[in-house]
Amino acid sequence: MGAQKVPTTCSYKMSMPRAFQSYTPKHMRVYGSICINGKGEVLLVHGRRSGLWSFPKGHCKYGENDIECARRETREETGIELKVSHTSYHKLRVAGYFVFTVEDCAVPVVSPDNWEIDKVAWWPLCSLPLTNSNVDVSIFRTVMKNWCEKDKDATDYLDSPEARTKVSTICNSIRANSLAKC
Numbered sequence: 737m738g739a740q741k742v743p744t745t746c747s748y749k750m751s752m753p754r755a756f757q758s759y760t761p762k763h764m765r766v767y768g769s770i771c772i773n774g775k776g777e778v779l780l781v782h783g784r785r786s787g788l789w790s791f792p793k794g795h796c797k798y799g800e801n802d803i804e805c806a807r808r809e810t811r812e813e814t815g816i817e818l819k820v821s822h823t824s825y826h827k828l829r830v831a832g833y834f835v836f837t838v839e840d841c842a843v844p845v846v847s848p849d850n851w852e853i854d855k856v857a858w859w860p861l862c863s864l865p866l867t868n869s870n871v872d873v874s875i876f877r878t879v880m881k882n883w884c885e886k887d888k889d890a891t892d893y894l895d896s897p898e899a900r901t902k903v904s905t906i907c908n909s910i911r912a913n914s915l916a917k918c
Contacts, residue, residue, distance in 0.1 A: 764795060765802070765832070766796075766830060766831035766832070767793060767802045767806040768790075768794065768832075768833050768834075769792055769818060769822075769833060770826070771816065771818070771836050773839070774837075775860075776861050777859055777860050778861055778876075779791070779792065779816070779857075779858055780864075780869075781813050781856050782856070784851070784853060788870045789869040790830075791872060791873065792810040792814055793806070793831045793872075794809035794812070794813075803822065803834060806822075806832075806833070813852070813856070814856050820836060820839075822834035823836065830870060
């Protein structure tokens with residue numbers, strides 16, 4: 737009797753019920769911070785491997801809650817210790833972000849985490865990078881376009897119903913496009 741050929745790949749695709757498709761285990765969830773200073777600038781980090789500007793963010797460690805994760809990632813990637821309370825929370829495409837108003841605008845010249853991050857910078861809200869930024873920065877830039885056209889406090893605007901509706905609309909559109917490609 738000859739050797740039986742065993743298939744090396746599955747010929748079927750396992751599908752999950754729609755209710756479970758968006759489930760992410762706690763340790764795989766990503767949280768970060770959107771830090772805005774008194775000059776109307778937002779803190780961004782530049783990923784060494786990705787080459788993209790993004791908000792400080794990362795995965796939860798075991799036993800860590802969402803706000804602890806956001807604060808730890810910000811400290812690790814920028815050197816900034818967030819001791820103040822967050823002003824709002826927004827779930828964007830890649831992560832959930834807590835918005836903080838930061839008084840101290842000093843950022844270390846070299847990020848404490850030089851394995852993942854190669855640059856840290858404050859960017860004016862009205863001139864966030866158009867290219868070389870991740871999808872969450874793009875969403876945030878779109879939302880803040882209205883703020884730039886008006887003379888409002890950035891953190892107040894982010895917590896407004898107008899901004900929350902816009903964030904929700906953009907994220908739903910991205911999710912719908914992602915599901916259509918699956």
